[in-house]
Amino acid sequence: MANLVASCRSFRRFDEGRRVPEGFLLELVDMARLCANGANRQLLRFRVVSDPAACDAVFAELAWAGYFKDWAGPAVRERPTGYVVIAAERGAAGKSAAPIAEVDCGIAAQTMMLAARSATPSYAGCMLRAFTPRLIDVLGLDVERYELKLVCAFGLPAEEVRLEPLSASPDGSIKYWRDDAGVHHVPKRSLEDVLI
Numbered sequence: 001m002a003n004l005v006a007s008c009r010s011f012r013r014f015d016e017g018r019r020v021p022e023g024f025l026l027e028l029v030d031m032a033r034l035c036a037n038g039a040n041r042q043l044l045r046f047r048v049v050s051d052p053a054a055c056d057a058v059f060a061e062l063a064w065a066g067y068f069k070d071w072a073g074p075a076v077r078e079r080p081t082g083y084v085v086i087a088a089e090r091g092a093a094g095k096s097a098a099p100i101a102e103v104d105c106g107i108a109a110q111t112m113m114l115a116a117r118s119a120t121p122s123y124a125g126c127m128l129r130a131f132t133p134r135l136i137d138v139l140g141l142d143v144e145r146y147e148l149k150l151v152c153a154f155g156l157p158a159e160e161v162r163l164e165p166l167s168a169s170p171d172g173s174i175k176y177w178r179d180d181a182g183v184h185h186v187p188k189r190s191l192e193d194v195l196i
């Protein structure tokens with residue numbers, strides 16, 4: 001399990017020539033619907049996107065790697081080939097979804113990320129919260145009924161992502177960086193640093 005978690009990084013470049021099958025994305029949702037969630041209210045709803053034109057439409061509403069100011073995100077041929085968009089059902093009369101749905105969403109998303117990474121072939125993905133308010137319309141979802149929470153992008157990874165100790169960070173910060181060879185490095189705090 002430790003190896004799986006370590007390999008389950010955020011990947012942002014994929015082999016667009018080898019698409020994630022829609023059936024596989026549905027399997028991920030089938031696992032996510034079984035996850036722990038507040039009071040078992042099961043507020044989350046999932047939209048699977050795998051058609052290439054629909055993927056392009058979702059992609060256009062996303063923002064990638066906020067720390068990379070001069071990278072516009074994955075180029076054509078390295079974009080995700082499938083998405084699971086997580087929404088929460090709103091309360092009565094269009095009230096905001098219950099706050100606990102945020103927690104539920106994280107649990108569902110990480111479950112799908114781990115399942116994708118442990119599959120054969122080993123897919124990978126990235127959770128994205130930076131999406132435009134237009135995305136809900138692009139998906140044709142009723143804004144009165146749903147609140148978009150998170151986009152989970154998936155594909156066959158086409159980049160290397162390495163965990164690093166925080167001390168390896170060039171500027172000593174928590175910001176991920178990419179080296180000249182295109183390897184993405186993710187600095188993490190040590191066990192000692194996170195224990196309180």
Ligand SMILES: Cc1cc2nc3c(=O)[nH]c(=O)nc-3n(C[C@H](O)[C@H](O)[C@H](O)COP(=O)(O)O)c2cc1C
Binds near residue numbers: 011128130131
């Ligand atoms: C709730 C959440 C929202 C995120 N939103 C974005 C996003 O909008 N765009 C993006 O490129 N990455 C996004 N990420 C990925 C984080 O940047 C990534 O998890 C972090 O840099 C650590 O890298 P790691 O996942 O490989 O450990 C998000 C991650 C989480 C958990």
